[in-house]
Structures are given as C-alpha cells and as structure tokens.
Amino acid sequence: MNRVQDKVAIVTGAARGIGGATALLLAKEGAKVAVTDILADEGKTLVQEIHSHGSEADYWHLDVSQETQVKQVFAEVYRKWGKIDILVNNAGIAGINKPTHEISEEEWNTVMAINTNGVFLCTKHAIAYMLNTGGGSIINLSSIAGLVGSRGYPPYHAAKGAVRLMTKANAIQYAKNNIRFNSIHPGLIWTAIVEEPLKKTENPTEVLKDYEKRIPAGRLGKPDDIAYGILYLASDESKYMTGAELVIDGGYTAQ
Numbered sequence: 001m002n003r004v005q006d007k008v009a010i011v012t013g014a015a016r017g018i019g020g021a022t023a024l025l026l027a028k029e030g031a032k033v034a035v036t037d038i039l040a041d042e043g044k045t046l047v048q049e050i051h052s053h054g055s056e057a058d059y060w061h062l063d064v065s066q067e068t069q070v071k072q073v074f075a076e077v078y079r080k081w082g083k084i085d086i087l088v089n090n091a092g093i094a095g096i097n098k099p100t101h102e103i104s105e106e107e108w109n110t111v112m113a114i115n116t117n118g119v120f121l122c123t124k125h126a127i128a129y130m131l132n133t134g135g136g137s138i139i140n141l142s143s144i145a146g147l148v149g150s151r152g153y154p155p156y157h158a159a160k161g162a163v164r165l166m167t168k169a170n171a172i173q174y175a176k177n178n179i180r181f182n183s184i185h186p187g188l189i190w191t192a193i194v195e196e197p198l199k200k201t202e203n204p205t206e207v208l209k210d211y212e213k214r215i216p217a218g219r220l221g222k223p224d225d226i227a228y229g230i231l232y233l234a235s236d237e238s239k240y241m242t243g244a245e246l247v248i249d250g251g252y253t254a255q
Contacts, residue, residue: 003235005030008081010074012064012122013091015042017191018141021223022088022230027055029231031086034077036062064091064118074125083133086234087126089119089140089163094193100154108155115159119166127179135178139233140167141226142183144249164245171243180242182233187249189221217250 009026013019015037027033027050035050035057037043043059050057058080060073078084095111096103119140130136145153146160164183171181188194188211201207212219229248232238247253 001029003029003231003237004086007031007085007234008077008083009086009088009234010034010036010077010084010126011088011090012036012062012118015039015046017193018186018189018223018226019090020046021227022090023057024050025227025231026086026234027057028053032081033057034060036060036073038063064122065113067121070121070125074129078129084126084129085136087122087136087138088230088234089122089138091118092141094153094197095155097152097197103155111155111159115156116162119163123170127174130179131177137180137234139230140181140183142167142185144185144187144247144253147185147247148253168243175242182241182244182246184226184229184233185245185247185249186226187221187252188215189223189226191223194220215250215252216254219250221248221250
C-alpha cells in the first residue's frame with residue numbers, strides 16, 4: 001500500500017481497459033488521479049469507483065491529439081493539486097488493418113495523431129510542470145508491436161515504434177532534471193482493442209484459441225497485468241530506471 005502516496009498522476013485513455021485498471025490501482029496506492037478520456041460516462045463512473053475506495057480523483061474530457069485540450073487539462077490538474085508527478089500516456093487506437101499500399105493518408109494520420117502525436121503533446125506539457133517541481137515519471141504505452149513486426153496493422157506498428165524511441169530520447173534529454181521516461185510493451189491483453197476486432201471474425205472462439213497457443217503463458221493478459229508494471233515505474237521503487245522497456249507479454253517475444 002501507499003506506493004505512490006500523495007503523488008499526482010494523469011492517465012490518458014483512462015476510462016476503461018489498461019487505463020482504467022491503472023487509474024484505479026494508482027489511486028488505491030495513494031495517488032491523486034486525473035482520469036482523462038473522450039468517454040465521459042465511463043470516465044465519470046470510474047471516478048465514482050475510486051471515490052468509493054476513499055481515494056481522490058477527478059475526470060477531464062481529453063482528446064490527446066488536440067494540443068489546446070492537452071494544455072488546458074494539464075493546467076487545470078496542476079491548479080487543482082499543485083503538481084504533476086506521474087504521466088501515463090495510455091490513450092491509443094488499433095486503427096486500420098490493411099496492407100500498406102491500400103491505406104489512405106487520412107487512415108494513417110488518424111493513428112499517428114492519437115498514438116504518437118498524443119504521446120508527444122502530453123509529454124511536452126507534463127515536462128513543463130515537472131521541471132518546476134523537481135522531476136517525475138512518464139510512462140509511455142508502446143506495445144510488442146513496437147518491438148517486432150507482424151502481418152497486420154502497419155500504422156499501429158509505426159506509431160508504437162515511434163513511441164519506443166521517443167521514450168529513450170527523452171530519457172537521455174531529461175535525466176539531469178530527474179524526469180524519468182520508460183515504455184511499457186504489452187502483448188495481447190483482453191481489452192476493447194483486442195475484443196472488438198475479434199468479434200468481427202467468422203469464428204471468434206477459434207481465433208482466440210489460436211492467440212492463446214502462440215503465447216507461452218497460455219492466455220491473454222489482463223489489464224491488471226499491465227497496471228502493476230505501470231505502478232512500479234510510477235513509484236520511487238524504480239528511481240534508477242529510465243529509458244527502459246518493460247515487456248509484459250506472457251513470453252510472446254521471448255520465442
């Protein structure tokens with residue numbers, strides 16, 4: 001308990017899935033949590049759940065691809081709680097799954113706007129506050145798709161690969177300022193980003209079994225599996241860790 005006591009955390013894409021599990025866990029461990037998302041109903045419901053545990057949180061509507069919104073929300077969080085210690089750049093979409101030569105510029109840019117530009121914009125505005133308060137921890141959600149290739153989702157791979165190296169560059173740049181940057185690389189995790197495309201297949205049960213066969217651990221991950229990794233990187237337990245990649249994938253990329 002109290003692993004991030006009295007720290008202020010902003011979690012993007014926090015209404016459900018990995019973001020929701022992360023916001024709830026950080027709050028249980030003592031953080032004041034800014035739940036940010038475009039899904040207002042789910043976000044406000046999560047805030048109510050956090051309050052029911054006796055922890056502090058509030059909801060802000062945030063489209064991470066829009067800098068004016070990012071700037072405004074981060075300023076409001078800072079005014080409310082006086083600092084920003086933790087940023088979890090979780091907001092992301094799977095995007096289009098087509099061969100590269102069939103992808104339109106608009107489809108490509110939609111993925112980049114959220115998965116890459118959103119990380120840049122939130123990082124940019126968090127750093128400004130962290131420089132004034134002695135440092136912080138920024139955790140970027142990349143993916144195993146940022147480490148290895150596959151046959152699908154070219155824009156997603158490109159975006160998550162960019163997040164991986166953006167993390168490392170910033171880790172070097174801001175180490176002297178006590179601002180740490182690390183990336184998390186989830187494997188197949190049972191969230192909407194996996195569930196919704198799965199439902200569109202002809203035989204979801206068989207496709208799911210095929211996924212599980214590819215994973216040494218024998219199952220898809222759960223949002224909590226990732227949230228606990230994020231908690232470690234957010235806490236002072238990882239104070240000597242920056243520029244690192246934390247892979248949580250049930251052994252998938254060990255093969």
